[in-house]
Amino acid sequence: MLEPLLRVENLRVELPTRRGVLTAIDDISLAIAPGEVLGVVGESGAGKSLTGAAIIGLLEPPLRIAAGRITLAGRRIDKLPDEAMRRIRGREIGAIFQDPLTSLNPLYTIGRQLVETIRTHLDLSPAAARDRALALLAEVGIAGAETRINHYPHQFSGGMRQRVVIALAIAANPRLIIADEPTTALDVSIQAQIIAMLRRLCRDHGTAVMLVTHDMGVIAETAHRVAVMYAGRIVEIGEVAEIVAHPRHPYTRGLMDSIPRIGGRRQRLRQIDGAMPRLGAIPPGCPFSPRCPEVADRCRRQRPDLLPAIGTEAACWLYDKMLLPEKETLDG
Amino acid sequence: MAEPETLLHVEELHRSFDVSLPALERLLKGKKRATLKAVDGISFTMRRGETFALVGESGCGKSTVARLVVGLYRPSAGRVVFAGQELARLRSRKAAAPVRRRLQMIFQDPYASLNPRWRVKRIIAEPLRTHRLVASEAALRERVAELLLQVRLSPADGEKFPHEFSGGQRQRISIARALASNPEFLVCDEPTSALDVSVQAQILNLMKDLQRELGLTYLFISHNLAVIYQMSDRVGVMYLGRLVEIASAEQLFASPRHPYTRLLLDTIPSIEATAREREPVAGEVPNPIHPPSGCSFHPRCPFANDRCRRERPELINAGRTLVACHAVEEDRLPRARRYTVYETSIPQPQ
Numbered sequence: 001m002l003e004p005l006l007r008v009e010n011l012r013v014e015l016p017t018r019r020g021v022l023t024a025i026d027d028i029s030l031a032i033a034p035g036e037v038l039g040v041v042g043e044s045g046a047g048k049s050l051t052g053a054a055i056i057g058l059l060e061p062p063l064r065i066a067a068g069r070i071t072l073a074g075r076r077i078d079k080l081p082d083e084a085m086r087r088i089r090g091r092e093i094g095a096i097f098q099d100p101l102t103s104l105n106p107l108y109t110i111g112r113q114l115v116e117t118i119r120t121h122l123d124l125s126p127a128a129a130r131d132r133a134l135a136l137l138a139e140v141g142i143a144g145a146e147t148r149i150n151h152y153p154h155q156f157s158g159g160m161r162q163r164v165v166i167a168l169a170i171a172a173n174p175r176l177i178i179a180d181e182p183t184t185a186l187d188v189s190i191q192a193q194i195i196a197m198l199r200r201l202c203r204d205h206g207t208a209v210m211l212v213t214h215d216m217g218v219i220a221e222t223a224h225r226v227a228v229m230y231a232g233r234i235v236e237i238g239e240v241a242e243i244v245a246h247p248r249h250p251y252t253r254g255l256m257d258s259i260p261r262i263g264g265r266r267q268r269l270r271q272i273d274g275a276m277p278r279l280g281a282i283p284p285g286c287p288f289s290p291r292c293p294e295v296a297d298r299c300r301r302q303r304p305d306l307l308p309a310i311g312t313e314a315a316c317w318l319y320d321k322m323l324l325p326e327k328e329t330l331d332g
Numbered sequence: 333m334a335e336p337e338t339l340l341h342v343e344e345l346h347r348s349f350d351v352s353l354p355a356l357e358r359l360l361k362g363k364k365r366a367t368l369k370a371v372d373g374i375s376f377t378m379r380r381g382e383t384f385a386l387v388g389e390s391g392c393g394k395s396t397v398a399r400l401v402v403g404l405y406r407p408s409a410g411r412v413v414f415a416g417q418e419l420a421r422l423r424s425r426k427a428a429a430p431v432r433r434r435l436q437m438i439f440q441d442p443y444a445s446l447n448p449r450w451r452v453k454r455i456i457a458e459p460l461r462t463h464r465l466v467a468s469e470a471a472l473r474e475r476v477a478e479l480l481l482q483v484r485l486s487p488a489d490g491e492k493f494p495h496e497f498s499g500g501q502r503q504r505i506s507i508a509r510a511l512a513s514n515p516e517f518l519v520c521d522e523p524t525s526a527l528d529v530s531v532q533a534q535i536l537n538l539m540k541d542l543q544r545e546l547g548l549t550y551l552f553i554s555h556n557l558a559v560i561y562q563m564s565d566r567v568g569v570m571y572l573g574r575l576v577e578i579a580s581a582e583q584l585f586a587s588p589r590h591p592y593t594r595l596l597l598d599t600i601p602s603i604e605a606t607a608r609e610r611e612p613v614a615g616e617v618p619n620p621i622h623p624p625s626g627c628s629f630h631p632r633c634p635f636a637n638d639r640c641r642r643e644r645p646e647l648i649n650a651g652r653t654l655v656a657c658h659a660v661e662e663d664r665l666p667r668a669r670r671y672t673v674y675e676t677s678i679p680q681p682q
Contacts, residue, residue, distance in 0.1 A: 043528035043529070043530065043531075044499075044528055157616055159616055160616075187389035187390055187555070187616075187617070188389070188555070188557075188596065188599045188600055188601075189389065189595060189596070189599045189616070190616060191599070191601070192599040192601070195601070214528060214529070215601065216529070217600065217601030217602060218601045220601065220602065221601045221602065254530060255529065255530055257533075258529050258530045258532070258533035259529050259533075259558070260532075260533070260536070260556075260558040260559050260561065260562040261558055261561075261562075262557060262558050262561045262585055262597075262600070263561075263585070266561065266562055266581075268537050268540065269533040269536055269537055269562065270533065271530065271533040271534045271537055272530045272533075273534070275498045275500065275501075275531065
């Protein structure tokens, strides 16, 4: 494996409230290599978007990083002053959010927004920046870039707007893109176009991508590896093909089983009873234990860390002391 | 029951919305009146006890059909006949009430469709009071408790407010409210689109169980084809206000006929196909205010010819499918990718 571009180690994000400090993200570690797409999947409230926000330094106060470290290409970025972080955003890390309307300024033409972003990060003349803007628009598949560059965001459809947002995100050739539900607001046929484009960018430029979504289908088609989050923790992480075919954590299994599929016998969907605990009410031990079909006494008392689990890593006591042949253990 | 009984009949349904600029602005800018044909001539029939699904991308008019069927909109033209009665002809509220009682709706957003200031018991009791379905306060309490149990909540939950519940639980409350008046027919407009997948599975299973227990008929609206595959007996595919294909769920997924149906099936991200290289179809749904001539799908259709650009196709019988496509009629479509589909195993209501 290539030297990771992004490394998150033992990250903890806390939310101080009047009734005490809640832990929104609890001790997560992950790494992304150049050219790799890491999917982060989980239900609403699992902490997947917060992880992305923590990495780009956009946690909304009072949320704060309480422990751990984040390094980008060997440089520590979680403790940088605001101004330094602002330079990294856009230049080194690009961001794509769910709703393209809120990422674009409605009062400026997209050309002006692109040129401004390019000139903030790259030392280019206005004319050269405009040329680059046109090239970017062509690259993200916007036809007639010469005319479209003078249009305002409201003159674009949802899918086209998301393309503009992606053009903005890659304007300065960042090495990492954080894409938070980039296709959720779009129709399936447009979704397919955007996914294909993200994959191409990743392949052609060696950009690392962290793809945050609740849609396992999107992850399966786009990502190389996937981290499954539950109640602020990573409960399983591994190769996509492995996790899709042989999920090891009982939560991942339940999640995969509850996805309706086309083809095959139509029967009752398998469901996980209950709901993910709220932040203030995460049970001790394994957070999934109250809903887990394989729960044991130990699960209610003691929190499992990620353990090698036949092809993936799962935070589950089922895999404790499991004797694995040497070749089946994965490196991080 | 010998012949399956027709419960709902929709005939040449149209609904347009005026989207013109205000009169003065129109005059100053020299613009004409503009209308949006959200639903442009739709006909279908539903049997008692079946689930008929409408699928399509945003803006195709599927939610407008839902609202027309329950009477939240009046049709611009055409008829909605429920159990032999035409809803739009029942002029007075009083005349419409007995029909309305039998026909209820579940909305997409369980956060917006419940009054945040009311306790759950009052929300669920509202239809009971409106339709005067219970004789006493005691009977009312009993019925509310029964409804809560029916959607797998506890009677004690009636004392709480909606904000105390998760999205899935709120959708259960919406279902309980819809069931309060003992309806036969439920219009479900994207009932699980706002929910996480594991919760979605709970709600879909609950809806299937209730259908079996109560003999309900569902008009099911969704953009998610996998959900539709799991839930429905028959499917109608909509594009720009028109039905382009109607078939049984098995038939539609095993051999989709219309090029748009094929596009939809090809673009669903598939869990089995990790890192599948696919050729996404270019183009988007055109602006419905200025729909394309002829077949409205022709600008995106790889099989379009001159006739498709000129002449609007009507639904024709093609084997076991109804499909509106000249290319199907002229038999010049290649075979589509097929899903392996088993004949129905959805439990039918007795």
